[in-house]
Structure formats: C-alpha cells, structure tokens
Amino acid sequence: MSTDKAGTSQPDMDRDGASAEDAGHEGTGRAAGGETPSLPPPGTAIIEVTDIGKSYGQVIALSDVTTTVRTGEVTCVLGDNGAGKSTFIKILSGAHEHSQGTFVVDGVSRHMSSPRAALALGIATVYQDLAVVPLMPVWRNFFLGSETTKGFGPLKRLDVDFMRRTAKSALADMGIDLRDVDQPIGTLSGGERQCVAIARAVYFGARVLILDEPTAALGVRQSGVVLKYIARARDRGLGVVFITHNPHHAYPVADRFMLLRRGRSMGDFPKAEMPLDELVKMMAGGAELDALTDELDRSLPDSEADNDKETPAEVQER
Amino acid sequence: MSTATATADEVDERLAPTSRVTKVLRRPEVGSAIAALLVFMFFTLYTEQFLSQSGVGTWLNSSSRIGIVAVAVALLMIGGEFDLSTGTMVGTSGLLVGVMTTHFGLNIFVAVVLALVAALTIGALNGVIVMKTGLPSFIVTLGTFFVLQGVNVALTKAIIGQVAIQGMNLVPSFDVIQPVFGGSFSLFGTTMDLSVLWFLAITATATWVLLRTRPGNWIFAVGGAQQSSRQVGVPLLATKVGLFMTTAGAGWLVGMITLFKSSTVNGATGVGDEFIFIICAVVGGCLLTGGFGSAIGAALGALIYGMTQQGIVYATWDSDWLKAFLGVMLLGAVLVNNWVRKRAEAAR
Numbered sequence: 042m043s044t045d046k047a048g049t050s051q052p053d054m055d056r057d058g059a060s061a062e063d064a065g066h067e068g069t070g071r072a073a074g075g076e077t078p079s080l081p082p083p084g085t086a087i088i089e090v091t092d093i094g095k096s097y098g099q100v101i102a103l104s105d106v107t108t109t110v111r112t113g114e115v116t117c118v119l120g121d122n123g124a125g126k127s128t129f130i131k132i133l134s135g136a137h138e139h140s141q142g143t144f145v146v147d148g149v150s151r152h153m154s155s156p157r158a159a160l161a162l163g164i165a166t167v168y169q170d171l172a173v174v175p176l177m178p179v180w181r182n183f184f185l186g187s188e189t190t191k192g193f194g195p196l197k198r199l200d201v202d203f204m205r206r207t208a209k210s211a212l213a214d215m216g217i218d219l220r221d222v223d224q225p226i227g228t229l230s231g232g233e234r235q236c237v238a239i240a241r242a243v244y245f246g247a248r249v250l251i252l253d254e255p256t257a258a259l260g261v262r263q264s265g266v267v268l269k270y271i272a273r274a275r276d277r278g279l280g281v282v283f284i285t286h287n288p289h290h291a292y293p294v295a296d297r298f299m300l301l302r303r304g305r306s307m308g309d310f311p312k313a314e315m316p317l318d319e320l321v322k323m324m325a326g327g328a329e330l331d332a333l334t335d336e337l338d339r340s341l342p343d344s345e346a347d348n349d350k351e352t353p354a355e356v357q358e359r
Numbered sequence: 360m361s362t363a364t365a366t367a368d369e370v371d372e373r374l375a376p377t378s379r380v381t382k383v384l385r386r387p388e389v390g391s392a393i394a395a396l397l398v399f400m401f402f403t404l405y406t407e408q409f410l411s412q413s414g415v416g417t418w419l420n421s422s423s424r425i426g427i428v429a430v431a432v433a434l435l436m437i438g439g440e441f442d443l444s445t446g447t448m449v450g451t452s453g454l455l456v457g458v459m460t461t462h463f464g465l466n467i468f469v470a471v472v473l474a475l476v477a478a479l480t481i482g483a484l485n486g487v488i489v490m491k492t493g494l495p496s497f498i499v500t501l502g503t504f505f506v507l508q509g510v511n512v513a514l515t516k517a518i519i520g521q522v523a524i525q526g527m528n529l530v531p532s533f534d535v536i537q538p539v540f541g542g543s544f545s546l547f548g549t550t551m552d553l554s555v556l557w558f559l560a561i562t563a564t565a566t567w568v569l570l571r572t573r574p575g576n577w578i579f580a581v582g583g584a585q586q587s588s589r590q591v592g593v594p595l596l597a598t599k600v601g602l603f604m605t606t607a608g609a610g611w612l613v614g615m616i617t618l619f620k621s622s623t624v625n626g627a628t629g630v631g632d633e634f635i636f637i638i639c640a641v642v643g644g645c646l647l648t649g650g651f652g653s654a655i656g657a658a659l660g661a662l663i664y665g666m667t668q669q670g671i672v673y674a675t676w677d678s679d680w681l682k683a684f685l686g687v688m689l690l691g692a693v694l695v696n697n698w699v700r701k702r703a704e705a706a707r
Contacts, residue, residue: 170587172584173584174579174583174584174588174650175650176579176583176650176651177583181576181580185576185580187591187592198572199572199573
C-alpha cells in the first residue's frame with residue numbers, strides 16, 4: 042500500500058477507493074517517522090537498464106543505453122539539448138515504453154506502460170514545472186491528490202492538523218526549514234519549491250527519484266541548495282536519477298555518470314574514472330569543441346559570421 | 360483556514376506573531392464584508408423601511424435567490440471556469456416542471472426530479488465540452504445560454520401556446536411540495552421565504568466543502584494550476600464537470616423556488632441574472648483566473664445586491680441606479696482582488 046501512493050502523480054485507485062481505509066490516517070504508518078520503509082541496503086541495484094532504446098516509427102530517439110540506479114547513489118544523466126534525456130526520463134518514469142533492450146526493476150524485467158505503473162514500483166518523477174499550485178498553502182500542495190482525511194460519510198473531512206504537522210516535519214526531515222507551511226507555495230523561491238517537491242515524493246514512498254533538470258532555472262546559490270537536498274535524499278537511501286546538462290552541478294553529487302549524445306550513450310562511468318575536466322570535454326563533444334573554438338577564432342576578426350550560418354544550429358543540436 | 364492552534368514546538372521564532380486582525384484581513388471575503396456593512400448602514404440611516412420587519416424580509420428574500428446560484432458560481436470560478444448559462448437554467452427548470460405538469464399532466468414530484476436531471480445533464484454537458492475541447496468555458500456556456508434562452512421561449516410557445524406557465528397551483532399535490540421551495544417562516548416577527556434557509560444551508564455547505572474536504576482542495580487546485588494538479592493525481596475532469604453540475608443544480612433550485620413561490624415562470628425568467636451571479640462572486644473575492652475565492656464572500660456579494668436593490672426602492676430613487684452601482688462595485692472588487700493576488704503570488 043505504501044508504494045502505490047508514491048510521488049508526484051497519484052494513482053486513480055487511491056482517490057476512488059479511499060473510503061475503506063480513510064477511517065484512520067492514511068499516512069501515519071508510512072514515512073511519517075522519517076524512514077522510508079522497505080529500502081534495501083545502500084548499493085543495491087533497483088533499476089538496471091541494458092541496451093535500452095526507443096524509436097518512434099523511423100526516428101530512433103534513443104539507443105543502446107546502459108546504466109544502473111542503486112539505492113543511496115546518484116546516477117547523473119548528462120547531455121545537451123536533444124541528446125535524448127527526455128526520452129530516457131520518459132522510459133524510466135513509465136510515460137513511454139521502451140522498444141529495445143531490457144528494463145529490470147528489482148531483478149524483474151518490466152515493460153511499464155504508464156506513470157502509475159512506475160509509481161507502484163516506487164519510481165517517482167519530479168518534473169521541471171514541479172506540479173505545484175502557487176496560490177495554495179505549502180501543506181495543501183504537499184498533500185495535494187493524496188489528502189489525509191478523517192471521519193465517515195458526509196462528515197469525511199481533511200485532517201488539517203495532521204497534514205500541517207506532517208508537511209512541516211517531512212520538510213524538516215529533508216532539512217528544509219520553512220517558517221510557515223500556511224504560506225502560499227508561490228511565495229517560496231524556486232529552489233525551495235523544488236525541495237518541497239522532492240520532499241513530497243520522498244514522503245509518499247519513492248525509492249527512486251527522477252529529477253528532471255532541477256537546477257536548470259535556478260541561480261548559483263539556489264542550485265547549491267537543491268544539490269544539498271539531492272544529497273540528503275541519497276543519504277536517506279533513495280536511488281536518485283539526476284538529469285542535467287550542467288556538468289558542474291552534476292559532479293559534486295553524482296556517483297556515476299551516464300552521458301548521452303544524439304540519442305546514444307557515450308558510456309556509463311563511475312565517478313572515480315571520470316575527472317571533471319574530462320566530463321566537461323566529453324559533454325561538449327571533445328574534438329568538436331576544439332574545432333568549434335578554432336572556427337570561432339577565425340570568424341570573429343573578419344566579422345564573417347554570415348558565411349557560417351549553419352554553425353550555430355549545428356552546435357545547438359549537439 | 361488558519362484556525363489550528365499551534366503547539367509550543369511548532370511556533371517559529373522567525374515568524375513575527377501575526378495579529379488576528381492581519382489574519383482576518385487576508386481572507387478573500389473581507390472586502391465584501393466591509394462593503395456589505397457600509398451598504399447596510401447607509402440604507403438603515405437613509406431610509407425608514409430598510410430595517411423594518413418587512414424591509415429586512417424583503418431584501419433577504421431577494422438576496423437569497425441570487426445568493427444560492429452565486430455561491431455555486433463562486434465554486435466554479437475558484438475552479439477556474441465561468442458559467443453564463445446559470446440564469447437561463449433557472450427559467451429552463453421552472454418551465455420544464457410547469458409544462459410537464461400543467462400541459463402533460465405529469466406527476467409533480469416526477470416533474471421536479473426530471474427537471475433536476477435535465478439541469479444536471481446540461482451542466483455536465485457544459486463541463487464535458489469545455490474539458491474535452493479545451494475551449495474557454497466563457498464561449499461554451501455563452502452558447503448554452505443562448506440555446507436555452509431560445510428554447511425556453513420557442514418551445515414553451517410551441518407547446519402551450521404562450522410564454523408563461525398558468526394554473527400551476529391547480530396541479531395535484533402542488534400544496535404538498537410548495538412549502539419545500541416556496542414556503543415561508545417567521546423569525547423575530549420578520550416573515551421571510553424559505554429560500555433564505557436554503558441560501559444559508561448552501562453557503563455553509565459550500566464553505567465546508569471548499570475548506571475542509573478533498574473535493575474542496577481539488578477545486579482550488581484545478582483553478583490554480585490545472586496541469587500541475589493533474590500531474591499529482593487530482594481528478595481534473597470529475598472536479599470540473601462536478602462544478603458545472605453544481606451551478607446547474609443551483610439554477611434548478613432557484614427555478615423551483617421561483618415557480619413554487621409565484622406559481623408561475625415565463626420564458627424570460629432568469630435571463631440577465633447570470634452576470635449578477637458572477638458579479639456577486641467577484642465582489643466576494645473570487646479571482647477571474649481561478650484558484651482563489653470564498654463561498655461566504657459570494658454570499659455577502661449577494662447580500663450587497665439584495666440590500667442595494669431594495670434600499671434603492673425604499674429611498675425612492677430610480678431603480679436603474681442599481682446597475683450603475685453594481686458596475687462600480689465590480690470594478691472596485693476586481694482592482695482589490697488583483698492586488699491581493701499579486702501579493703499572494705509575489706516571490707520573496
């Protein structure tokens with residue numbers, strides 16, 4: 042019962058079939074104490090993907106991607122725009138089914154057809170827009186879609202005190218110290234909102250947390266705050282998949298890197314084998330970056346940028 | 360909303376203790392409460408009949424008929440949608456019962472229930488069209504509004520040969536059902552319609568649902584951020600369709616109240632009221648963009664409307680001033696609401 046409530050998108054069955062179990066606090070048995078239950082020891086592989094790929098008709102969006110997500114580890118998926126990061130997330134989060142390779146969760150090969158199926162396995166995705174309602178208080182946002190109720194029949198009502206208290210303590214467990222859970226979530230900074238979304242997924246039983254570019258829209262200091270909470274989630278034993286195009290954000294928290302370029306994996310490396318400058322170079326495309334540097338050097342003095350119209354497009358694509 | 364008493368360990372020293380006054384001032388219905396008080400005081404001082412026993416009864420009656428639908432419209436607006444077909448729905452349900460009983464001789468209880476089913480169906484249709492096509496509800500319900508307005512008159516004429524229902528009180532069992540919708544009661548010597556009690560009950564229920572139940576949470580969520588609420592598992596379609604059905608159901612109730620109070624409805628009953636409902640909801644603090652508002656506020660908005668309508672009569676002014684006054688109230692309310700929302704959404 043604990044895992045199917047997981048994360049950022051709530052299974053239908055929970056709201057429809059809520060009548061019987063709503064007598065007590067739905068949430069009390071679970072993460073309220075601060076521990077996410079049934080997590081295997083750190084280092085256990087939860088998700089193993091092997092040569093996974095996805096094609097849409099003739100278009101091969103992703104191919105030959107292999108990596109592992111382990112409890113208590115952060116797997117960083119790096120790639121520039123159009124590298125196939127979104128496709129990879131969609132496969133992991135159950136939004137799209139993979140068309141090649143194997144996708145193993147807890148040792149069982151799966152074909153996940155919906156985000157609900159992924160959630161049922163404890164795989165929660167925090168999307169870039171965070172799925173929060175700006176005008177609603179923090180605690181209402183925290184429990185939105187999975188509200189705790191008390192009472193029966195027409196008197197069935199929100200357990201406001203419990204939710205307020207729990208939101209506060211669940212956030213505190215993640216090291217997020219909010220002044221007031223009654224303030225509209227829109228008044229929080231971008232980083233704080235990201236952290237609330239992460240804490241929410243953790244509280245609702247996520248074992249694997251997929252974070253889609255959590256630092257993309259944030260400033261330097263805010264990004265640092267979010268990275269801290271990613272580390273915190275990792276320390277609590279969650280497997281984290283951190284998607285980003287910024288190697289400088291990825292490097293401090295990641296345990297392994299999986300690089301994507303043009304829909305292909307450039308390899309899956311433990312941190313020990315991959316120094317930062319190498320990572321930056323690989324991301325930018327190594328030799329291509331050198332060529333680009335030369336090209337820009339040449340074109341600038343002559344102001345002949347017009348002659349090389351395809352260059353910026355080419356760069357962007359990578 | 361913030362009634363919970365914080366225990367000692369929850370009090371955060373970084374929070375300057377918010378005074379009760381500040382907390383109250385942040386509520387969406389504050390503006391309408393102050394306005395209602397001002398209107399009440401003005402007419403009490405300016406006219407003699409306003410606070411008399413018959414006077415209070417009169418403006419409460421007219422407030423209640425507007426308020427029942429206004430509260431439902433407020434819920435819908437908090438959910439991020441409009442309904443322009445509510446006014447004609449009052450006429451449609453009244454006419455349905457009238458025609459089915461007086462012309463076709465249908466059992467009155469069956470007719471009342473059938474009218475409710477018809478109203479809810481039209482409401483659900485509004486909702487489903489809006490959600491499935493993604494068109495603005497303003498346009499969809501404007502369409503429903505005109506369809507109903509035309510059908511109300513044309514179909515009634517075609518069937519009974521005139522535009523008003525007659526002989527309603529001769530229908531068998533009329534007296535049995537009449538007290539439920541068209542009855543009256545006395546309080547402190549003031550006689551008022553039973554619709555006042557309906558109004559109070561509906562306002563109380565709506566407030567409870569909004570602030571203390573899961574559907575209420577969902578209403579705020581779908582109005583505030585539709586896509587996000589879908590992502591966290593809020594039943595988007597059910598919530599929105601339910602809201603459209605609620606406004607249609609409220610229209611039905613007022614249709615029944617009108618029919619059983621005056622024993623007649625006609626093709627024009629309710630036309631034009633849809634804007635009054637929306638004005639009441641906005642004056643009561645509902646944002647046009649959704650996600651914020653209150654049922655009590657809309658009820659107060661209806662009270663302002665009822666008091667002004669009767670007050671102007673007692674003051675022997677030209678009753679057309681009412682519309683001008685409503686317009687000013689609406690603009691003032693929108694400006695205040697806009698300011699409130701900017702404050703609420705502002706990032707630190």
